Amino acid sequence: MKRKESWIGSLLGYAGGQKGKFLGSILLSVISVTAGLVPYYCLYRVIAQFADGTVQRSNIWMWCGAALAAYAVKALFFGLSTGLSHHVAYHVLAGLRLQVADRFLHAPLGEVQRHSIGEIKNIIVDKIEQIEPPLAHVVPEGAGHLALPIVSLLALASVDIRIALASLVTLPAALICMILTFRISGKNFEKYNQSNAYMNSAIVEYIEGIEVIRTFGRAGVSYEKYAGAIRDYRTFVVRWMSSTWVTMKLAFALFPSTLLGTLPVSLYLASRGAITAPQAALAVMLSMSMVTSLAKLEVFSNEIQQMKATVEELQQYLTMPALPEPEKRADVQKYDIQMKDVHFSYGGNMQERECGRSTQKCEENEVLHGINLDLPQGSFTALVGPSGSGKSTVARLLARFWDPDKGQILIGGVDIRDMPLSQLSEYVSFVTQDNYLFRCSLLENIRMGNPQATDEQVKEAARAAQCEEFIRKLPQGYDTPAGEAGKRLSGGEKQRIAIARMILKDAPVVILDEATAFTDPENEDKIQQSIARLAKGKTLLVIAHRLSTIRQADNIVVLENGNILAQGTQEELLKTCPLYRDMWEAHIGAKEWAVPASAENGQAKSPDKQMKKHSGEQKPEKQMKNRSGEQKPVKQTKRNSGGQMPEKRAGENYV
Numbered sequence: 001m002k003r004k005e006s007w008i009g010s011l012l013g014y015a016g017g018q019k020g021k022f023l024g025s026i027l028l029s030v031i032s033v034t035a036g037l038v039p040y041y042c043l044y045r046v047i048a049q050f051a052d053g054t055v056q057r058s059n060i061w062m063w064c065g066a067a068l069a070a071y072a073v074k075a076l077f078f079g080l081s082t083g084l085s086h087h088v089a090y091h092v093l094a095g096l097r098l099q100v101a102d103r104f105l106h107a108p109l110g111e112v113q114r115h116s117i118g119e120i121k122n123i124i125v126d127k128i129e130q131i132e133p134p135l136a137h138v139v140p141e142g143a144g145h146l147a148l149p150i151v152s153l154l155a156l157a158s159v160d161i162r163i164a165l166a167s168l169v170t171l172p173a174a175l176i177c178m179i180l181t182f183r184i185s186g187k188n189f190e191k192y193n194q195s196n197a198y199m200n201s202a203i204v205e206y207i208e209g210i211e212v213i214r215t216f217g218r219a220g221v222s223y224e225k226y227a228g229a230i231r232d233y234r235t236f237v238v239r240w241m242s243s244t245w246v247t248m249k250l251a252f253a254l255f256p257s258t259l260l261g262t263l264p265v266s267l268y269l270a271s272r273g274a275i276t277a278p279q280a281a282l283a284v285m286l287s288m289s290m291v292t293s294l295a296k297l298e299v300f301s302n303e304i305q306q307m308k309a310t311v312e313e314l315q316q317y318l319t320m321p322a323l324p325e326p327e328k329r330a331d332v333q334k335y336d337i338q339m340k341d342v343h344f345s346y347g348g349n350m351q352e353r354e355c356g357r358s359t360q361k362c363e364e365n366e367v368l369h370g371i372n373l374d375l376p377q378g379s380f381t382a383l384v385g386p387s388g389s390g391k392s393t394v395a396r397l398l399a400r401f402w403d404p405d406k407g408q409i410l411i412g413g414v415d416i417r418d419m420p421l422s423q424l425s426e427y428v429s430f431v432t433q434d435n436y437l438f439r440c441s442l443l444e445n446i447r448m449g450n451p452q453a454t455d456e457q458v459k460e461a462a463r464a465a466q467c468e469e470f471i472r473k474l475p476q477g478y479d480t481p482a483g484e485a486g487k488r489l490s491g492g493e494k495q496r497i498a499i500a501r502m503i504l505k506d507a508p509v510v511i512l513d514e515a516t517a518f519t520d521p522e523n524e525d526k527i528q529q530s531i532a533r534l535a536k537g538k539t540l541l542v543i544a545h546r547l548s549t550i551r552q553a554d555n556i557v558v559l560e561n562g563n564i565l566a567q568g569t570q571e572e573l574l575k576t577c578p579l580y581r582d583m584w585e586a587h588i589g590a591k592e593w594a595v596p597a598s599a600e601n602g603q604a605k606s607p608d609k610q611m612k613k614h615s616g617e618q619k620p621e622k623q624m625k626n627r628s629g630e631q632k633p634v635k636q637t638k639r640n641s642g643g644q645m646p647e648k649r650a651g652e653n654y655v
C-alpha cells in the first residue's frame, strides 16, 4: 500500500533538487546550538580549578579561547543554516506559485471562476508567503532548539541523573496546557482561513466595483460590507486569542521553568556531598541554557501548526483537477468544425459528481440540450438568439474552456479532447468582449499573438486591425504601457488591439464574441474592417448582437433556451423564423432610434414600440408555436437563393 506523504514532505516536493540543502540547514542548526553549550562547560572547568586551587592563568586563557571559538562556530553555523534554509524556502514558494498558476491554467474555467479574484490573490500572494518564515526559520532553528535541551539533559544526567529528572518537573503540566492550546487553536484554523479569505474578497470587490458603487451612490452600503468583513475578522481573532490565552500563557510559563527542579536538587546534592559545588553550578547553568530553547520551541510549535493548516488549505488548489489532454499532437488536416449532440451544464462538467449520480440534476442545470452544428472550413457562421440562450457557451466549448457533459466537438474530424490544449489553441483564435490588456507596452500586447513576430509584423497587424491611427496619437506610441493606455482607450479600441493580436496569431478558426454595446458608427466601421481582415479565409463563428453585421453570413444559427431553433441564411430566416424576424426588426428599429441619420432599412420605430419589443410583451403564443414547429435544424439551402446578397467568401462578407 502506498504511504500517504506527510504535509512537510509534499511541501518540500516543490523545492525541486534543493531538498538536500534543507537537511543540511537542519544539521548546521543543530551543530550551532550545541556549540552554544560549550562556553558553559568552559566556565565550569574554570570554576572547578578555582575551587580545588589548581587554577593557572594560561588555563583560564585557554578556556576563554575555547568559549570564544565555540561562539564563533555557533554564529557561523547559524548563518550558514539560515542561508541554506532561505534558499530552499524561496524555491518552495516559487514552486508552489507556479503549480497553483499551472492548475488554474489547466483546470476547466468553471473551476477557476468558482474562486473570487480576492481569494486567488490571497492564495497566490499572501498564503504562500506565510509559509516562508516558518520554513526558513522555524523548521531548521526548531530542530536546533529541540537538540539543545536533549544534549543539556544528557549533560545533566552525566552530572547526576536526579538533577536531570528534576529539570523535567514542570514538563507534564506544561504539556497538558500546550495540548489544550493546540486543541482549541486547531479547531479554529479553518474558520480563521475562511474569515481571512472573505475579508480579502470583500476588499477586492470594493475596489474593483468602485466605479459602479460611485455611479449608484452605494458607497455607504458597499463600504459597510467591506467594513463588516474587517470587523468580523477582528472579532473572530480576538475571541480566538482569548479562548487560548490562559492555557497558552501557563504553558509559556511552565515549559521553560527547569530551574524550579534543578536549583533545589543541585544545592541539596552539593550540600550532601553527592556532587561538588562546581558541578552544582554547571547543573544550574545547563538548566538555564535550556530556557530560551524551550520558550522558542513553544512559539515555533504554534507556527508549525499554522504552516500545516496553510499547506493543507493550499492542497485544494495544488490538486485542482485539470482538463484531461493527451501528450501527443493529433493529425489535423482540415479546419471544419462539427458539434455532435452536445449537452452541457455549468457545474455539470464534473460529470461523475453531478450527472453521473443524478441524471435529473444534470438535466435541470443543462444550458445546451443536444446541439448539432456544422461549420465547413472557410465558412462564416453566426450565432444569434435571446440573452441567455447559450451563444457564448457554444463558443466557450469550442475553445475548450469546459468539456461537454455529453456529445463531441470535432475539428477536422478530430475530437478536441484528443489533442493537447496547446495544439487546440494554435487552431482557435477567440476574441471575447472582455479584451484584457497586459501590463506591458501595446507593441508587446499585440506580439502576444505570435511571440516570434518582428516589430514590423506587429505593426502590420496593428494597421490591418485599424489600430495604428489611435496608437500613433498616444505620447509613446507603440511603447505606451498598456496599463496607462488602457485607461484612455475606448472599448472598441481595446477590441481592435485584441483583433490585431489574433491577426498576428493567424489561427485557422476564429471565434468572435461581438461587443453588445452600440459603438459609434465610425468605431463600428473600423471594428468591422479589422474583423474582415482577421477572418479572411478562416472558419469564422460570430456571436452576434448587432444583426446588421452578420446579414451575409453563410449560416445564421438561431439559439433559444439552449436549443437550435432554426438555421439558414438571412433571407431564409426572415421568411421562416418569426423569432429571428422579430430580432431583426427590433435591431433595425433600435439602430434607427439610436442613430437616426444612418437608418438602413425599413421604417423607424417609435420608442414606444421598441420598448414593447424588448420587454417581450408581444406575440407569446406565436413564439411558442415556432418553438415546437422548428425544432429540427432547417436544411441548409443554396446560399443567396433570393439573389439579394452578393456571394462572398468568409470574412469578406462580415462587413
Ligand SMILES: Nc1ncnc2c1ncn2[C@@H]1O[C@H](COP(=O)(O)OP(=O)(O)OP(=O)(O)O)[C@@H](O)[C@H]1O
Pocket: 110, 113, 346, 367, 385, 386, 387, 388, 389, 390, 391, 392, 393, 394
Ligand atoms: N459561468 C457560468 N456559470 C453558471 N451559469 C452560467 C455561466 N455562464 C453562463 N451561465 C448560464 O448559462 C446560460 C447561457 O449563458 P450564455 O452566456 O451562453 O448566454 P448568451 O446567449 O451568450 O447570453 P448573452 O447574449 O446575454 O451574452 C444562461 O442561463 C446563463 O445564466
